[in-house]
Amino acid sequence: MKNIWAFAKDFLAEALKGGKLYYSWLGFLGLCILAGLYPMYIILSKGLIMTGLTDQISMGQYLSNFVYTAHIAAAAILVVIPGFVYKRPDMRDLAVLGEIVAIGFVISGLIFVLFHMGRPERFWHMLPFVGYPNFPSSTLVFDAITLNVYLILNVIAVSFFLYRRYHDRSVHVPFYHFIVWWAIMWGPLIHIITAAVLGNNARMFAWNTAVLPFAFLSMAGASGPAIVIMIFLLVRKYTRLAIPDSAIDVLRKIMVWSLGIMALVFVSEDFAVLYNSTAHAEPLKFAMFGHHGLNDYVPWFWGIMACFVGSLIALLFPRVYKSYDCWLPFVCLIVAASILLEKPYLLMFPSFSPSPLGEYTVYHTTLPEFLTLAAIWAIGMLVMTLLLKGAVGVILGDVSRESRAAVAHENTGTPVTAQGGA
Amino acid sequence: MSQQCSGHCHCGKGAEEAESIDTTRRDLLKYMGVAAMAGAMAEADSPEAEAATFKEWFQTHYQLMTDSEKKACIARLEARYSEEYGKHVTVSDAPPLKGVLFGYALNIQKCIGCRTCVHACVQENNQSRYDPEVQWIKVLKMEKGGDSFSEDKREKGYPEHSAIGDHGVQVGGNAYTPAGVSLEDSVRYYDPEKVPEDGSFYFPVQCQQCEKPPCVKTCPVRATFREPNGVVVIDYNWCIGCRMCQLACPYGARRFNWGEPNLPPEEMNPKTHYFGNRPRMRGVMEKCTFCLQRTREGRMPACLEACPVGARKFGNLLDPQSEIRQVLATKRVFRFKEEFNTYPKFFYFVD
Structure with missing residues (x-):
């Protein structure tokens, strides 16, 4: 117990230690959370009427952003797989960073779901044994179970890794590998089931398609590594943890393949519905061309498609993907942002037109809704940032049982490579 | 007419x-x-009211309650509603009728689009009255389509003559013009001086009480379920407001309480049922129940009683002598969106 306490104290101390830039980032996240507190209270007390949701578009920003968090959380295993499945030594220790990314995004995602609910205080109705879950009919029950199990798996894996490392003991014991392999299998599962939650609605023509899980997984494979590459580039720029180029290149290759598969998925779906252009094509046609002048989503559609195709092409050129300080992070930012914006503006909103009774509707995000979105994102990002910062310290050996004993610990400044771990 | x-x-x-x-x-x-x-x-809030709210939070699904729990729950609700609306409110939990499967039939040939049913429903079922007014029945106005086709457009289709070659018009110029039942070109927010309007016909839509309801399958907490008389009902105290049912419904029948419902006490109908028209709270789903509070007592739904032209028929589908069975046996009947395989017990017919 004393050991755990010492570990927690040292870990937190390391997580809260940093330069001006680090504190500005933490301060920014803190501000976002503070600014969201009152809108959160308003929405929880007055109801979802304070958001842009209507009976016509009944799934809005919260659910869109939740799907994105599921993208990134599922994709975090792509950081784990190279080290564990393909035994790449340069990726072994980095796996824990991927798991931390998953934790941050799942936390945001679960809060998004709570805000999406009309009666969040009744969440326990869905719990097994205490509630009355509609098992096995309802896909949402599966989604709730898989997401929470995934969060728990990652929390266990991350804390086990960091705690053992702190005591300078090897993490490669059967228990750790069991948990990591379980998480590797579980990651895609959370996303396939999230796709099922949307895809099981026969009347939602844009979602009720067999390619939806493939679209989700390929988008996860593109946006997840995009975000992880940006994090890795920041880590190796601002800490002594020298993440090798080879690790970045692996993630970039995954991104390119995912973008390619995503393009095929989009083209297949577009062809399947547009060739005959039946009722199933209406939501897509609404997004592509508008409807009698109601064309709010048309610029989003073509803009986001241009970003997808542009990033795919750009990432084929060595001049771009070898430019670790400039072009690569820029393209990663474009991919991550365009897939984030794709969720509400292509996946969600246009899919609700026409409604079952033929209405075409546009969604208007309200200010309280936007502020709560920012706050919920900030909560997940704050947890992720602190965990990442502490974890890097643990991997480097700055935070350890010995360094606690050694009073005069000197920062030698020598870069420590990622494979230098236990 | x-x-x-x-x-x-x-x-x-x-x-x-x-x-x-x-x-x-x-x-x-x-x-x-x-x-x-x-x-x-x-x-x-009085301490009693706070205690009631607290107890309501721990309340289980109505179907899982013991008889004494049900009694306590009903008493709590009656006391709360009576205080809130300043009149004696009863909350019935009358059980489903034996040997009954409810069915509804609507004569679209007779409907004049007056929306009397819509407002009778709102009054009977204690919906929110303003900001917004929640309506369970929607009457769609559709154009008869007599002027849809024109000689001018006959050969002005696609593909046009081009250098590649002329293979004839494959998509006629009169495509994409609606005629007859067309949801996309229907209007819900019509406001004429007199109904029915020339050149229009009307198509009221409400919960179709599907025999294979997709909303029930998708509800994560079984808050909405099919009761033995074939009516899909909601336990408003168990609903978590996830709106999966609304996403599943191909008829747009479900209405969500996005804000606190606004029900003026003097307009409140004090005769309520637990699964029917008792006042709802913010953040839960509601929908047509075939006026459960009436039909379980052998009365007719409010929309049927209000219809000035007798376009609405209701009864027991298992009783060969019932009017609904006569309609099914003798009229031209169809189900709305039958391609969804939901098997509604709400039928449309023409004479």
Whole structure:
């Protein structure tokens, strides 16, 4: 117990230690959370009427952003797989960073779901044994179970890794590998089931398609590594943890393949519905061309498609993907942002037109809704940032049982490579 | 067939209209006073009311309750509603009828689009009255399509003559013009002086009480379920407000309480049922229940009683002598969106 306490104290101390830039980032996240507190209270007390949701578009920003968090959380295993499945030594220790990314995004995602609910205080109705879950009919029950199990798996894996490392003991014991392999299998599962939650609605023509899980997984494979590459580039720029180029290149290759598969998925779906252009094509046609002048989503559609195709092409050129300080992070930012914006503006909103009774509707995000979105994102990002910062310290050996004993610990400044771990 | 509409359109004479606006304004002031009072009361919750809220949070699904729990729950609700609305409110939990499967049939040939049913439903079932008014029945106005086709467009289709070659028109110029039942070109927010309008017909839609309801399958907490009389109901105290059912419904039948419902006490119908028209709270789903509180007592749904042209028929599908069975046996009947395989017990027919 004393050991755990010492570990927690040292870990937190390391997580809260940093330069001006680090504190500005933490301060920014803190501000976002503070600014969201009152809108959160308003929405929880007055109801979802304070958001842009209507009976016509009944799934809005919260659910869109939740799907994105599921993208990134599922994709975090792509950081784990190279080290564990393909035994790449340069990726072994980095796996824990991927798991931390998953934790941050799942936390945001679960809060998004709570805000999406009309009666969040009744969440326990869905719990097994205490509630009355509609098992096995309802896909949402599966989604709730898989997401929470995934969060728990990652929390266990991350804390086990960091705690053992702190005591300078090897993490490669059967228990750790069991948990990591379980998480590797579980990651895609959370996303396939999230796709099922949307895809099981026969009347939602844009979602009720067999390619939806493939679209989700390929988008996860593109946006997840995009975000992880940006994090890795920041880590190796601002800490002594020298993440090798080879690790970045692996993630970039995954991104390119995912973008390619995503393009095929989009083209297949577009062809399947547009060739005959039946009722199933209406939501897509609404997004592509508008409807009698109601064309709010048309610029989003073509803009986001241009970003997808542009990033795919750009990432084929060595001049771009070898430019670790400039072009690569820029393209990663474009991919991550365009897939984030794709969720509400292509996946969600246009899919609700026409409604079952033929209405075409546009969604208007309200200010309280936007502020709560920012706050919920900030909560997940704050947890992720602190965990990442502490974890890097643990991997480097700055935070350890010995360094606690050694009073005069000197920062030698020598870069420590990622494979230098236990 | 032409008939004066029922006062929900601007069809009255000038003086009558002014009077009615005046009444509305007076009513509005009255409501505002009542609302302010209700607000003050809500702020100073009595310990009993707080205890009731607390107990309601721990309340289980109604179907899982023991008889004594059900009794306590009903008593709690009756006390709460009676206090809130300042009148004696009863909450029935009358069981489903034996040997009954409810069915509904609507004669679209007779419907004149007056929306009397819509407003009778709102009054009977204690829906929110303003900001917004929640309506369970939607009447779609559709164009008869007599002028849809034109000689001008006959050969102006696709593909056009081009250098590649002329293979004839494959998509006729008269494509993409609606005729007959077309949801996309239907209008819900029509407001004419008189109904029915020439060149239009009307198509009311409400919960179709599917025999294979997709909403029930998708509800994560079984808050909505099919009761033995074939009616899909909701336990408003168990619903978590996830709206999966709304996403599943191909008929747009479900209505969500996005905000706190606004039900003025003097308009509140005090005769309620637990699964029917008892007042709902913010953040839960609601929908047509075939007026459960009436039909379980052998009465007719409010929309049927209100219909001025007798377009609506209701009864027991298992009783060969019932009117609904006569309709099914003798009229041209169809189910709405039968391609979804939901097997509605709501039928449309023409004579």
